[in-house]
Amino acid sequence: MDKISWSPGNRFDLAYYLMILHSNEGRDLTNIHMLKTMFSAFASTHDPLDHHMIWHQRAVLEAVGTFSCDDLHVLDMGFVSQLLNLGHCHWAIYVVLHMSHRDDYPYLQASVIREILFQYCETWSAQENQRQFIVDLGVPSAWLHEALAVYHAYNGNSFKALEHYLGCGFWQKAHSTFITSVAHSLFISGKGLSAIDISGCSLYFVVYVSKFFFPDL
Numbered sequence: 001m002d003k004i005s006w007s008p009g010n011r012f013d014l015a016y017y018l019m020i021l022h023s024n025e026g027r028d029l030t031n032i033h034m035l036k037t038m039f040s041a042f043a044s045t046h047d048p049l050d051h052h053m054i055w056h057q058r059a060v061l062e063a064v065g066t067f068s069c070d071d072l073h074v075l076d077m078g079f080v081s082q083l084l085n086l087g088h089c090h091w092a093i094y095v096v097l098h099m100s101h102r103d104d105y106p107y108l109q110a111s112v113i114r115e116i117l118f119q120y121c122e123t124w125s126a127q128e129n130q131r132q133f134i135v136d137l138g139v140p141s142a143w144l145h146e147a148l149a150v151y152h153a154y155n156g157n158s159f160k161a162l163e164h165y166l167g168c169g170f171w172q173k174a175h176s177t178f179i180t181s182v183a184h185s186l187f188i189s190g191k192g193l194s195a196i197d198i199s200g201c202s203l204y205f206v207v208y209v210s211k212f213f214f215p216d217l
Contacts, residue, residue, distance in 0.1 A: 051079040070100035117147040
């Protein structure tokens with residue numbers, strides 16, 4: 001069997017670009033093409049899909065004030081995709097929160113985080129450590145509840161969907177789910193409100209649901 005030779009293509013020497021950065025110390029570094037070349041995966045590894053080392057190197061250089069650039073989102077999203085493929089949704093969100101702010105895309109971080117919560121809901125919700133880490137990062141709990149509500153509704157668990165619609169304050173959606181999918185089951189079983197976690201929902205909704213079961217109150 002012939003030996004297969006694999007060539008990773010063009011590789012770049014990170015040390016060379018570090019020397020360029022050092023020689024430009026004190027001057028504005030505006031050559032974005034050079035920065036994108038420097039902070040490619042091939043600058044630190046043979047694997048074009050492994051962005052973990054180069055992302056951390058970029059973060060360190062920015063932290064010490066070597067340069068500042070808000071146009072390296074390809075690197076950020078490459079590392080986010082790598083982490084998501086490994087099932088590390090919480091760390092992917094951590095990376096997103098460290099993406100540079102851009103005036104032309106002011107809600108970029110929020111959009112990406114919510115997309116991760118929706119698409120990978122089954123992964124992060126199954127691991128309490130991931131879920132708690134996401135909350136500790138400051139991600140609004142309403143976003144988590146909304147993603148979980150859609151996930152459970154898609155999988156036909158109306159009770160769980162209702163609880164999470166209440167958790168994120170989607171009263172109209174909670175109302176329609178309650179009327180069309182939950183109320184009749186609770187009424188027949190005789191469980192009433194005891195089967196639903198109503199902690200944190202509005203007093204109006206609690207009174208409304210109570211009236212449904214106890215109209216004479």
